Amino acid sequence: MFDSHAFFKQRFAAHLKETSRYLRYIFNGHIAVAMLFFISAIAFYYQKWLLQIPENFPAAWVIGIVFGLIASYSPVRTLLKEPDLVFLIPAEHKMKAYFRNALFYSYMIQLYLVLLAAAALGPLYTTVFSEREGSTYLVTIALLLLFKLANLIANWWMLRVREPALRRLDLIVRIGLNIAVFSFIIASDMVLAGITTILFVIIFLYDFQIANRRTGILWDILVEKDRNRMQAFYRLANMFTDVPHLKSRVKKRYLLVQMANRVPFFKKHTYDYLYRITFIRSGDYLGMYVRLLVIGGIIIYFIPPIWLKVVFAILFIYLNSFQMMALYQHHRTIMWIDLYPIVQKIRQQSLLKLLLQLSLLQTGLFSIVFLIIGEYLGAIAAFIGGSLFAVLFIQGYVKQKLA
Incomplete structure (x- = not known):
């Protein structure tokens, strides 16, 4: 009997082995030294700049834009491959556990973006809004985690839509609302933050309604999305070592x-x-x-x-x-x-x-x-x-x- 949960564990183990092999080359030697020097210099002058930050600096919008973009960037990693278009479609009704695990993995693998943004923008927040308690920033980070989960689920629902223009429009609207919500929260404008949050919930429910009206899974789109992400990773790894799986893209220019x-x-x-x-x-x-x-x-x-x-x-x-x-x-x-x-x-x-x-x-x-x-x-x-x-x-x- 087909067990989709066990199948995901097998596919995830193979994926982890594949990526870790190339990550050893990417974060090794010359690039690691260059990155260490680069991050150290940026951190030093960032701290120095905070000591003389202008009074009219739009910190709320800067933090809001970064948090909004991070919340909006929530791709779903299904780990599907091209042969799955033939062998897994008959077992579609048994794939619920597989896709649930894929959503969980997609969310967890992206948490490093939240941690990096929170650590990088924390000194800016505490410098500009020094009168606020530290717990306020932690609540904002918790809201970022919640919004990121909501965006991930919305992205999954929209993958049932074949029209790329509709998916693109939905993403643009959610990006705008995410940026607005966090900008108003950081600026302590809770009325506008509440209004934009309600608008986001409306879009979220609209995506749910659209997904319910579309029957079946668009396997070709899921495979294409995952293949493009792996090719992007292979192109990065190819800068450091030979990648036999890389498919070259050619542009006219x-x-x-x-x-x-x-x-x-x-x-x-x-x-x-x-x-x-x-x-x-x-x-x-x-x-x-x-x-x-x-x-x-x-x-x-x-x-x-x-x-x-x-x-x-x-x-x-x-x-x-x-x-x-x-x-x-x-x-x-x-x-x-x-x-x-x-x-x-x-x-x-x-x-x-x-x-x-x-x-x-x-x-x-x-x-x-x-x-x-x-x-x-x-x-x-x-x-x-x-x-x-x-x-x-x-x-x-x-x-x-x-x-």
């Missing part, structure tokens, strides 16, 4: 491709063209490069000491160069690459050249940020230090790793 087409049409430039096209059109590398570039620029702009700005500039140059190393193994499953009549040395040199160009571009953009804020000495230090680091790191560490 016509304008950027035109830039890659300027590579000379010669045998020795074969991998120059391949790596540039891969960097531009793959769904992984360009987005990662731009995100680290933007985050690094924002930190350089706001962190006060000039020497720490330069350190962060070099840190983000290192992070981007380290992440882009995965380009070398991107086409490892395509056998045509092995048929190219090109020696391995040219392939390695092509990647080293691209990484150096990307690092120098990032160095130049960071130097421009220094110029914008009027730190001319910092711009010179960042440009010289970043360029020197890029050359040494790529021609030293990266070259040795590729060999």
Whole structure:
């Protein structure tokens, strides 16, 4: 007899084994050191900023927006796979315990977001609202846990709806209400907090009504949602180690491709063209490069000491160069690459050249940020230090790793 509870335990154990194997690579070595330095520096200057926080700083809205987004982000992890579309549909009426366990797992796995937000925003709350008792903040955290559970259940109900536009509209409305509820609670405007809470309950009951009118489970949507989340995790893990389960996404990006087409049409430039096209059109590398570039620029702009700005500039140059190393193994499953009549040395040199160009571009953009804020000495230090680091790191560490 089919036991869905036992089946979930088996599926969960396999999922835990799969993710923990890659997490060891993600939180190991260089990235762990960089994250430790980054978090320590941010915590130090965050505490320093709190000592001179402006009186008109909108702390209620900042905390409300963060709490509202965390409550709204409540995806359901079902751990379903594509073969389940064939083998589990006949047992749908026996899957109640499985999905109950999936909801419980989805809720528990997301509690770290609540803990991180509560710990990060706690000093801001106690600084701005110093007259309030500490228990008030704890009550707010308890309400966040309750709203997150309600949003998780609402998301589960809306997964019975096939129309993506309706699901998207429901999510947008709930995000707005979640942000409003917590912003009013933090601001001690209990009348408006009560009104927005009632509106949220109405939407919650409306989702329940919609789910009851839809019979059956949309297995294809559940499988697609879970597959997309696992692919996102694999793309992150692929930056640190080889992931055979990763399915590459390709995007058009016509304008950027035109830039890659300027590579000379010669045998020795074969991998120059391949790596540039891969960097531009793959769904992984360009987005990662731009995100680290933007985050690094924002930190350089706001962190006060000039020497720490330069350190962060070099840190983000290192992070981007380290992440882009995965380009070398991107086409490892395509056998045509092995048929190219090109020696391995040219392939390695092509990647080293691209990484150096990307690092120098990032160095130049960071130097421009220094110029914008009027730190001319910092711009010179960042440009010289970043360029020197890029050359040494790529021609030293990266070259040795590729060999």
